Amino acid sequence: MSLRIAYLTGEYPRATDTFIQREVAALRAQGLMVETCSIRRTGAEHHTGPEQRAEAAGTFHVLETARSPRRLIAAHLAAWRRPGAWLRALRLAWRTSPGGIKATLYQFIYLAEAAVLAQHLRARGLTHLHNHIAKSSCTVAMLMSEMSGIPYSFTLHGPDIFYEPYRWRLDEKIARARFVACISHFARSQAMAFSDPRHWHKLHIVHCGVDPARYDHPATPAPAQLLFVGRLAAVKGVPMLFDVLRDLSPDHPALHLTLVGDGPERASLERRAREMVLTSRITFAGYKSQAEVADLLRTATALVLPSFAEGVPVVLMEAMAARVPVVTTRIAGVPELVEDGVSGLLVPPGDVHALQAAIGRLLYDKHLCRDVGEAGRLRVEAEFASDHEAAWLAALFAGYSAGVPPKSLRPKATT
Missing domain, CATH: 3.40.50.2000 (Glycogen Phosphorylase B;)
Structure with a gap:
């Protein structure tokens, strides 16, 4: 498969989110090229085994890179090669702010991070970004996509985002995403409640899984x-x-x-x-x-x-x-x-x-x-087997990339 996927979340790898690590490993086993990105670097307490330590060593850290003035400026200069796209990303950051000085400031921090992430994805030849946890890291993904033209998708978990869907502009993220992987019918129903019916067709169900x-x-x-x-x-x-x-x-x-x-x-x-x-x-x-x-x-x-x-x-x-x-x-x-x-x-x-x-x-x-x-x-x-769910997620990546997305909510259960 020619797709080169980047995975993004707020902190990776994290001891409480081992399912993301399993999903990445299962996608790689399906033949996808997957590189991991994290907004923040996780502490040593999260590296509880050799798998976590290996993943941490191979993960690109967005915020750490953005703290370098030289690299931050270089990223935005690279993004400015498409000035119209950069300005649209700026307007999107402003428009999706929940209001208030602090929240608006964070929107511009996310914009700064988006340029750093976009430059990394281009340098690595990555053609699609998938985000887990639809809050701040997904805001970065959305702004990165607007700025660079690299499409994104995300996995919708809940429950906390369903308490503040308007603050996190779940509607805008769903509208702009190539597709959304909802972890359950319940999560999908919440996505439907906070999005335009025109986008419901791209709300699929992909379970988090384990290796039995x-x-x-x-x-x-x-x-x-x-x-x-x-x-x-x-x-x-x-x-x-x-x-x-x-x-x-x-x-x-x-x-x-x-x-x-x-x-x-x-x-x-x-x-x-x-x-x-x-x-x-x-x-x-x-x-x-x-x-x-x-x-x-x-x-x-x-x-x-x-x-x-x-x-x-x-x-x-x-x-x-x-x-x-x-x-x-x-x-x-x-x-x-x-x-x-x-x-x-x-x-x-x-x-x-x-x-x-x-x-x-x-x-x-x-x-x-x-x-x-x-x-x-x-x-x-x-x-809920991770290899089965990864095959379904890989089919979504491939189908949407080729312009022939699967029409089913999820595949048939194995027996």
């Missing part, structure tokens, strides 16, 4: 071991797990919760654990590599994710691929992955009693754990 083979190992669950993987942020609902742990512990002396991840709420959660006298039952494990998470899944009784807002969490796919039963909330695109009582257990968000009841069912019923675990793996293999 990585998790196809004999499970050896220890008794009453709960696992949470995600950012330690308020939106994840972790304090409810502490309440469940306290109330179920008398009937399950070995009950233990391992929290994998880090975030702004870690200190307050550690303090809460001490106040509730739960420190011996909770492990704050910090960030872990993909391989380390796979190892933790081998001994987990269940993976629990009591979030208040989500897209379609990849960690659920990982657990299901490992035949680990999942307990999570009935929100956004989650029911498109987890069928309640079949491939996992769904509870209303914020309902600690329902969460406790669901976890209790799994702790008491080994047959239920086995059945939902097997069904979960079949579900991931059919609709």
